[in-house]
Amino acid sequence: MSDPAAHPAGAERAASTVEDPAVLGAVPASLCAHARDSRADGRPLVELEDAATGYGPDLRLREVTLTATAGQRVAVLGPNGGGKTTLFRLLLGELPLRGGRLALHDDVAVVPQTERSRLDFPVSALDVVLMGTIARRPWWRGPRREDREQALAALEVVGLTDRAGAAFGALSGGQRQRVLVARALVRDARILLLDEPFTGLDTTSGDRLHQLIDRLAEAGHVLLIATHDVRQAQGWDRVLCLNGRQVAYGAPAETLSVETLEATYGRDLLRLDDGRTVRLLGDHHHH
Template structure:
C-alpha cells in the first residue's frame, strides 16, 4: 500500500526530510512522530504529490484521502458542513460533473459515520473545532479511500470529537484501510500506532511503538526539546 526507500522529500529541490525508509500494508496505522517542524507534514504532502520526492523511491497504491490541519482552512468561507463533505466526491467523479444521487448518498453516509448528520446544513465555520475536524474526516471518507492521510488530526479537538474520530479510524482499519497520521503527541502515537516513523529532519527510527518510543531513541531524535515520554512523564532532554 505504501513504501518509501531511502527517500528525501522537500520543496523546489531543497530537502526537508531525508533517509526515509518504511513499508506499511493494508489495515495498518502508521504514526509519524516528531517535534514541530520535524518534516511530518512535508512527508504527508509528498504522498499527495504536493511535495517533491527528491531522491530514493516512493510507491503509493490505491485511492487516497486526506484530512488537513484545521488551521489550513478559512472558517469564514460561506459553505455548509454537508457541502464540505460533498467536495470529497469531486475527485472520483471529476469536479466539472454535476453531483449525482450516489454522490449525495455517499456524502450523507460519511457525515453520519462521524455522527454529524444533523449538522449538515450548518455553516462549516460555525461548528466547533472538533466538529469541523470530523467534517473534514467525513469529506475524506466520501471519496472511499484505501489510504487515509491525517495531518495532526487532534490539534484543537475536544475530547468527545477525539473519541469519535478514534472510533471511526479503528473501524476503517478493521475494513483494511491503511492510515497515516502525524502527531507530536507521543502518548497518542503509543496508543494508536501499529508502527511509528520517528522523524526530525531525517528518519531516526521505524518500528513498533515499544521500540521506537524508547527514551534513548527519543533523546537522539529530539535533542534539547521538552518531550512527553510514553509513560506519561514530560522531561527536558539535554542536547
C-alpha cells in the same frame, strides 16, 4: 499543507467546543469498495525505501524506509520542520521523489487540521463533504444523486448525519474534523493522512475521533497521523519518528525509547525523575 478551505488570519472561530453525543456508523462497501477486505489481508499500501524529497535543491527529508499495511495506524512524530508535512506532501504527489523508492498501492487523501479550515464561508457540512467528489466529475457539472448519497453515507460513518445541513463554521472543532474525514472518505482513498487532527479538541471530541480512526483501520484503511502526543502514539500500530531524516520506525514498544525521542526532539525533550518518562516542551504545532 494546502487545503481548498484554508482560512485567512483572523477568521472568526466557532465558540462551541463540546460535542453532542453521536453514534459512529460502520464503513459500508457502497462508500469504500475495499471495506469488506478488513485488515486481515495484510497487503502493503505504502512502501518507501531510502526515500528523499525536498524543495528545489534542498533535501528536507531523507532516508525514509517503511512499509504500512492495510489496517495500520501509524503515528508520525517529529519537531517543527522535522519533515512531517514534507512526507505528507511527497505521498500526495506535491513534492517529487528525489531519491530512493516510493510505491503507493491505493489512492491518497489528506485530512487537514480543522484549525486551518475556513469558517466564514457559507457552506454546510454536506457541501464540504461533496467537495471530495469534485475530482471524479467534470468541473462544470454539479453533484449527482449518487454523489449526494455517498456524501450522506460518509457523514453517517462519522456520526454527523443529523448535522448535514448545519453551517460548517457553526460546528464544534471535533465535528468539523470529522466532516473533513468524511470528505476524504468520499474520494474512496484507502491511504488517509491526518494532519495533527487532535489539535484544539476537548477530551470528548478527541475520544470520538480516536474511535473513528480505529473504525477506519478496521475497514482496511492505512492512517498516517501526524501528532506530538507520545502517549497516544503508544496505542497505535506503528510509530515513525522524523527529524530531517528517519530516526526510527516500528512498533511503539520498540520505537518510543528515551534515546529515540531525544534523537527526534533534541533539546525540546525533558527527561523526568524516573529516567524513562519524557515530556515535550513548548509549542510543537508544525507548519
